[in-house]
Amino acid sequence: MKFKHLALATILLTSSFTLAQGSGSTSTNDLKMTRSMEGKIVEIKADDSLVVIEDKQGERHSLLFTTETKIAAAKSGDGGPALKLAELKAGQKVKAVFRSSDSHAVTLKLLN
Secondary structure (H helix, E strand, O other), rough: OOHHHHHHHHHHHOOOOOOOHHHOOOOOOOOOOEEEEEEEEEEEEEHHHHEEEEOOOOOOOEEEEEOOEEEEEOOOOOOEOOOOOOHHOOOEEEEEEEOOOOOOEEEEEEEO
């Protein structure tokens, strides 16, 4: 009899821990990994909302820009005016933060 109660208690405890793990309000977007890199803009494809950045090792990365992407000037703080994709130019040095899973740019900051 004790064994049945112990087995039942173990099953109930295990079930409650499993349910608690999935009960959060985290969206799938919160779980996407981001990477950052510094480099220079080599091409801007405004019609496709893409910016091609060459990193310090010479590798090129195409990043997709959306309406949620934050673009900041070199000297702007957190409250500075945001730039638009059309204001970027080839040759500018930048630091980009992007989602590694789908290459969506999260932020882009111009460097001096």
